[in-house]
Every structure is written in structure tokens, then in C-alpha cells.
Amino acid sequence: MGVDLDTKKPFVSVAAGALTAATGLDQVFPLPPIVHWSLAGASTDIFFRGMDALDSELIMCAIGGAVGGFVLVYMMR
Numbered sequence: 343m344g345v346d347l348d349t350k351k352p353f354v355s356v357a358a359g360a361l362t363a364a365t366g367l368d369q370v371f372p373l374p375p376i377v378h379w380s381l382a383g384a385s386t387d388i389f390f391r392g393m394d395a396l397d398s399e400l401i402m403c404a405i406g407g408a409v410g411g412f413v414l415v416y417m418m419r
Contacts, residue, residue, distance in 0.1 A: 351386060351387060351390055351399075351403060352402060352403065352406050353406075354386045355382075355383035355384075355386040355387065355402075355403040355404075355406035355407045355410070356383070356406045356407065356409055356410035356413075357410060358382040358383055358385065358386050358407055358410065359379035359380070359382050359383045359406065359407030359408060359409065359410030359411035359412075359414075360410035360411060360413065360414040361382070361410075362378050362379055362382040362407070362411055363375065363379060363410070363411040363414045363415050364414055367382075368411065375411060375415070376408050376411065376412070378411070379407045379408045379410065379411030379412070380404040380405070380407050380408045381404070381407070382407045382410075382411070383403045383404045383405065383406045383407015383408060383410065384400055384403050384404040384407065386403055386407070387399055387400045387403035387404075388400070
């Protein structure tokens with residue numbers, strides 16, 4: 343009766359991007375914050391499927407992370 347997180351991966355990637363922005367981890371390396379948010383979103387896909395290949399699902403999760411970080415930063419203003 344567990345939750346299948348693989349089907350909820352886009353939502354998890356948005357949450358990962360928002361969490362990266364909320365905790366300040368987007369300031370760790372001297373890169374724009376959107377890069378950190380995208381990497382957080384892409385890491386959820388890598389966590390669930392492993393390091394297979396660059397495909398549309400990985401890119402969708404990276405975009406989801408960027409959206410999550412952007413929305414959180416915009417809401418905190």
C-alpha cells in the first residue's frame with residue numbers, strides 16, 4: 343500500500359528545486375541559481391532510474407526543478 347514515487351517524479355523534481363532555493367543551496371557554487379535548481383530536478387530522475395542516458399524525461403525533471411526554484415523565489419518576494 344506504498345506510494346509509487348516513480349509516477350510522481352515531476353512533482354518530486356519541482357519540490358527538489360524549491361527545496362534547493364529554500365535552503366540556500368543555490369548559492370554553493372558560483373553559478374546562476376537556475377543551474378542549481380535544474381540539477382536538483384535532474385537528480386531526482388537519476389535517483390529513480392539511474393544514470394541511463396540523456397532523454398526527454400531527464401530534461402523534463404530538470405525543467406521541473408527550475409520551475410520549482412523560480413516559483414519559490416518569486417513567492418518569497
